[in-house]
Amino acid sequence: MTQLEVIKISKQEGLLTDVIQDTKSILKNMWRNRSGIEFMGRKYDQVKIPFLKKRIYLDNVIPGKIQDTLENLGFETKEGKRPIIVSKRKTEYGWHLVFSLPPGLSFGQFKQKQDYFADAVRGWVTLERRNGLVHMDILTGALPTSLPYEWRPDAYHKIALPVPVGVSQKGVEVLDLAESPHLLVAGVPGFGKSNFLHVLIHTLLPRALIGIIDMKRLEFAYLSNHAAVTRTEKDALQLVKALNREMERRIDVLEAANCVKVQEYKGQDMPYIVLVIDELAEIRDEQVLYYIDRIVRLARAVGISVVAATQRPSTKVINGDLRAMFAARVCYQVADELNSRMVLGENYSHAAYLPGIKGRAIYKFGLEIKEVQTMYLPLSKAKKLLKNQPKERWTYERQGKRLPPR
Numbered sequence: 472m473t474q475l476e477v478i479k480i481s482k483q484e485g486l487l488t489d490v491i492q493d494t495k496s497i498l499k500n501m502w503r504n505r506s507g508i509e510f511m512g513r514k515y516d517q518v519k520i521p522f523l524k525k526r527i528y529l530d531n532v533i534p535g536k537i538q539d540t541l542e543n544l545g546f547e548t549k550e551g552k553r554p555i556i557v558s559k560r561k562t563e564y565g566w567h568l569v570f571s572l573p574p575g576l577s578f579g580q581f582k583q584k585q586d587y588f589a590d591a592v593r594g595w596v597t598l599e600r601r602n603g604l605v606h607m608d609i610l611t612g613a614l615p616t617s618l619p620y621e622w623r624p625d626a627y628h629k630i631a632l633p634v635p636v637g638v639s640q641k642g643v644e645v646l647d648l649a650e651s652p653h654l655l656v657a658g659v660p661g662f663g664k665s666n667f668l669h670v671l672i673h674t675l676l677p678r679a680l681i682g683i684i685d686m687k688r689l690e691f692a693y694l695s696n697h698a699a700v701t702r703t704e705k706d707a708l709q710l711v712k713a714l715n716r717e718m719e720r721r722i723d724v725l726e727a728a729n730c731v732k733v734q735e736y737k738g739q740d741m742p743y744i745v746l747v748i749d750e751l752a753e754i755r756d757e758q759v760l761y762y763i764d765r766i767v768r769l770a771r772a773v774g775i776s777v778v779a780a781t782q783r784p785s786t787k788v789i790n791g792d793l794r795a796m797f798a799a800r801v802c803y804q805v806a807d808e809l810n811s812r813m814v815l816g817e818n819y820s821h822a823a824y825l826p827g828i829k830g831r832a833i834y835k836f837g838l839e840i841k842e843v844q845t846m847y848l849p850l851s852k853a854k855k856l857l858k859n860q861p862k863e864r865w866t867y868e869r870q871g872k873r874l875p876p877r
């Protein structure tokens with residue numbers, strides 16, 4: 472055999488492996504990204520195999536996109552081992568994938584790249600580590616662009632202070648304000664902060680005493696017979712002072728009764744109170760701010776919640792320390808990533824990239840973060856709804872006296 476022939480043969484072999492590699496990747500791509508199989512004019516996205524008790528998905532678009540993402544991000548050990556999908560199933564809202572990791576890859580690496588996965592599937596991805604496996608929940612359903620306010624007063628009777636935040640790709644999101652217990656609502660004007668407060672107030676009226684600080688507009692005036700509405704700093708000061716006195720009283724009573732929080736307390740004299748503030752940044756009076764600050768810091772356990780809306784989430788308006796007390800956040804469109812992070816936390820620039828849809832927001836409670844379409848309650852409808860609510864204006868002016876039990 473001459474040398475020339477050897478070279479020739481190895482060249483051919485090289486060509487062959489190239490062709491095989493190419494075919495492999497073409498096949499892989501077809502397999503991964505197919506959206507089901509058509510058979511006699513009908514499209515099938517899964518087959519059930521009864522004797523194997525298995526369901527095989529023919530539609531692989533989303534898992535394929537995740538695998539492509541993993542590959543493109545270089546999720547591979549030095550020896551070329553990759554995360555393996557050990558189980559996958561379709562859920563009502565998208566997909567649930569479970570990965571097993573080769574030694575050398577970590578859950579943290581997945582977590583860091585969460586946004587890449589979400590962008591690849593044009594949806595939302597949540598990650599969880601369970602039994603050493605990575606569970607990936609993928610939400611792909613589109614959100615509605617408008618969602619009318621709908622609520623049965625007796626719904627969610629097991630939750631003390633249910634607030635319908637809106638719908639996410641998983642369905643209706645309901646926050647228990649008593650658990651949170653403070654809520655921050657932020658975003659540039661015009662996307663639905665005040666509207667969200669109306670929704671919250673109407674839902675909670677049957678369950679809590681509502682105080683409102685409305686410095687900017689008259690839009691909460693129609694609630695005057697049902698809630699304690701203040702529109703000047705002078706009135707607001709009376710309200711927050713009264714709430715501070717009530718807070719002190721409750722702390723003493725709970726201490727004497729050996730209760731850690733109001734939920735454990737059996738007495739009737741501690742109805743939930745919710746202080747709603749629209750446009751927090753408009754309050755200039757130092758004293759008012761001082762008392763609000765105290766309520767936010769100290770009222771956690773005594774059944775008094777603060778819901779504050781602001782278009783300026785900067786530290787001037789609400790310093791980082793105080794902001795941390797608001798466990799629940801709803802953030803509409805903001806000007807930039809910086810503002811988004813100020814409202815939602817270090818890693819969350821999402822609110823800067825929300826679509827320009829009214830009522831669209833990012834909802835965060837604890838570590839969970841979701842895109843939501845919040846409910847819309849036009850003022851005319853709100854006024855009509857109010858006719859069904861009992862008039863129960865509470866008189867916070869009665870200094871030191873008990874608030875009326877419900």
Ligand SMILES: Nc1ncnc2c1ncn2[C@@H]1O[C@H](COP(=O)(O)OP(=O)(O)O)[C@@H](O)[C@H]1O
Nearest residue numbers: 659660661662663664665666829830845846847
């Ligand atoms: N959830 C919503 N869905 C649809 N449209 C909304 C929603 N919330 C508010 N809007 C519309 O946007 C306008 C501004 O809402 P508003 O609550 O006053 O915003 P903000 O207080 O953030 O400035 C409203 O007049 C209403 O037409």
Ligand SMILES: [Mg+2]
Nearest residue numbers: 664665666749
């Ligand atoms: Mg507003």
